[in-house]
Amino acid sequence: MSAPWATIRFILNGEPCAVHAPPMKRLLDVLREDLRLTGTKEGCGEGECGSCSVRMNGELVNSCLVPVIQAEGATVQTIEGLATNGELHPLQKAFLACGGAQCGICTPGMLMAAAQLLDVNPHPNIAEIREGLAGNLCRCTGFMRIFESVVKAAANESTSTEEQAAHAR
């Protein structure tokens, strides 16, 4: 990390943000250390567990594998930006109702993966849910109640802000 520090600008949870950091610093560390958004978790540091999942430019990424310089000019959404105007995302409500979270450490990443899935495919079948969440490890639930949460959220989401926004575009 001998490269000079850089100022990197991106849109974070809908707000412009600028950080001064080594360009190769992991986006995960920038979020957690520089921006004090600790909802994004580190589980393995090598892109296997998905606990650090965030959405960047409409894609799901492992923030432990993204040098912050790659976020220059990007749109980044973390768990802290999933609820809008104090209103929980339908997935958050469903995880609460169905028991989709147990210890909670994988939950932020899992929710980001599920939100990404529903944005791309608002009514996934079970195989598509399994595939969509395959990069996010949960050791507590055995995944059953996570799948149930996604199904429930998809059923309730026809009026969600995401979809309205998608239609508006």
Add this chain to the structure above:
Amino acid sequence: MTTHAKTRIVGTSVPRKEGADKIMGRALYVDDIEREGMWHGATVRSSIPRGLIRSILYDRSIDWTEFTVVTADDIPGQNIIQLIVADQPCLADGKVNHCDEAILLLAHPDKHKLREAVDAVRIEYDPLPPVFTIEESERRNPIVWGTDNLFKSFLLEKGDVDSVWDTAAHIVEGEYRTSAQEHLYIENNGVIAEWNIETGVTVWGSLQCPFYVHKSLLSVLDLPEDKVRVIQTETGGAFGGKEDYPSVLAAHAALLARKSGHPVKMVYDRMEDLAATTKRHPSRIRHRTALDLDGKLLAMAIDLATDGGAYSTLSSTVLSRATLHSPGPYVCPNVRVRSHSWATNTVPYGAFRGFGAPQAIFAVERHMDEIAAAIGIDPIELRRRNFLHDGDTTATEQLMRDPVILDQLLDRALAESDYDAKRARFARENPNSPVKRGMGISAFYHGSGFTGSGERNLNSLAGLDVTPEGKVRVLVSSTEFGQGTNTILTQIAAESIGIDYDDIAMAPADTGIVPNSGPTVASRTSMVVGRLIERAGLQLVNLLREHAALGKHFTRDEFFAACERYRALNGKVESLCRYEAPPDIFWDDQKYRGEAYPAFGWSIQVAQVAVDTLTYSAEVEEFWAVQEVGRVLNPALAGGQIEGGVAQGIGYALYEKVLLQNGHMANNQMTNYIMPTAEDVPPIHVFFEQIPFQHGAYGAKGIGELPHDGPAPAILNAIRDATGIGFRAIPLLPEDLFAELAAQLPAEEPSAV
């Protein structure tokens, strides 16, 4: 009786107490917490499995004045982690007994500087010969622990097995092996320690048992009880992996904090956590079983050995539970279990969900299918003929006083899984398909709560208080790590007092605030601690009726008004209850006889598997778990416990292999230690039968560990059904399947399309 009474809150799926914080990313885990002036700590570890430390060299490329360095010489108290036997040093002093043993600690304000510094400390050793397996340890050459390499042994005897062998119609023998398993909680072990000359040491951490850590710190730091405070932070999974290990890590961070004068955070990365922390004990279990002509058990001789690793930690109690679960849920007049836990030069094995039972149940439940095949009886029928019923006695001569409904659970499991029809269909289809399908079952119990006299010795204290702000607080050291402690205890408190779920809060799991309600282990929290909270709630209401004019029926506001009247008279509103053993519990620790557990959870599990004879992969296609765990206090949480335990058990059977090279875990990464993903876990169908247990909170028994006990034997039994091959060791990976299947089932060419 309360256990049969209609309840408002208990028995419903209220949302998880801390759920909102978790789904919003607001819950604070230890790595999310910063303290003013905080430094970071790291550990220099042994690179050899056994040897003497000749010298410690510090590379001059590092400016060591920036660092705080702690060695065994800096320990003010005893260099011992207090658990059961005082054999494990906090920091290696002169010798090491396993790879990755902590030798030296470093702290620095910038955590990114620590890795280089750790690499710049060079340890020179005089190596000694290590032992790595049960067999090597049994040979007692070399001796690597104590005088005989033996941590603990038990002998459990009922009747006289030796009187039976000569006359039995059938004798069936088998040897079964299980490997280590990693907990793989997604949050690694971590703590923050802060030192203050006035107040002593405070530790925040991801942990299960605040008072275990408290006890360990007292002795390492040589401090009085009131100068050590341990606070659990939100804990991202534990499964037993944060039962004993946090005592080590907390001591390390506290030593660094004491010497540096700064708060010190130590959070392991995945590679360090996998390499250095505890895992499930490997086992080798031999069965020799005598049966009569009708397939009734006459004698079971069981020789059980576990690999305990380099220090004894919890090996003796794990061995105890393995011993007590090894004969399975069967009636047998003559039983002898000899069990031993051996020392090896690997990282100490420790607590892991099931605590010895999954190993024991793997062996006995695989063995039942081998017996069935050997004597020509259907495996289901063999089990039915030998199931325990109420009125029978177990191997410890514990009389089954409460209903035992294994037949009913089995009927349900067979019906729900459509077992017979599927088995028949697979038998028809398999010969013409490269994919061989099969069905397998496991039948088992899991003892709820501490073994034998354990709960009596713990003497737990728990209760409730009421804050002036109008909240009832649950006062327990029992911790939440996903399994639902907060929610269940809140439900019980609200129910027993007669107020709402939202009127109850959990007091922080802080040894400075809460009484010692015992460790959060052994599937004891709902049953034992829950019962204390139930009693404390009833006691509080009685207190308020007697001394604060609370009416027979009351509203929420009347309740809190009465609390304030009581506070005006007594200064505080508090109701504490101490554990009382059920009156009919008796345990003889010497003879290993009597009431081994106050209650048992019972379960039948069914696995449907597909073995692909072209790729040598085995896949669980569907899974059924039917159980009786007393009253179900929260159906959503209970279902989640079963599903999670089954998934972890599937990993144990087919995915998870700890690969040791020269005593070091070689695959200490998530890329090569593989757990089941969302695409691997099959549909899991969960069914409860409910028989309230009169000594558990609102009829509850233990639940958390039970589901992990059965998947491995059920799956390997299903693979036997599919392929005709009885595999006797787990994990069973494709290469293991290949070794057997390639020899026995020449793979057919895929038919032309």
